[in-house]
Amino acid sequence: MVRPPVVVYPPMESGGRRVRVNGEILGTAYGVTDLLEFLRRAGLHPDDVDLDGTLFEWRGGGPGVW
Numbered sequence: 001m002v003r004p005p006v007v008v009y010p011p012m013e014s015g016g017r018r019v020r021v022n023g024e025i026l027g028t029a030y031g032v033t034d035l036l037e038f039l040r041r042a043g044l045h046p047d048d049v050d051l052d053g054t055l056f057e058w059r060g061g062g063p064g065v066w
Contacts, residue, residue: 008035010060017066031066 008029009018016028019035021042029035036046049055051063058065 004055004057006039006055007057008059008063011066015066017060029066032063035063 005022007020009020011017012028014028016030017035019026019029019038021038026038026042027034029038032051035051036049039049040046056063
């Protein structure tokens with residue numbers, strides 16, 4: 001099974017979610033703004049990102065859960 005290149009892990013007690021892109025942990029996002037910045041740094045243009053798209057594997061809740 002092919003996994004999406006962006007994995008957003010379940011919320012931690014601190015409220016943040018770890019973000020992994022292409023197998024590399026980029027950091028902890030505390031909201032969509034942080035997530036989009038990580039993706040920008042990974043070479044994805046934020047305007048081209050569909051948070052509900054197949055690029056993402058959301059664990060423990062989708063983009064509205066932080």
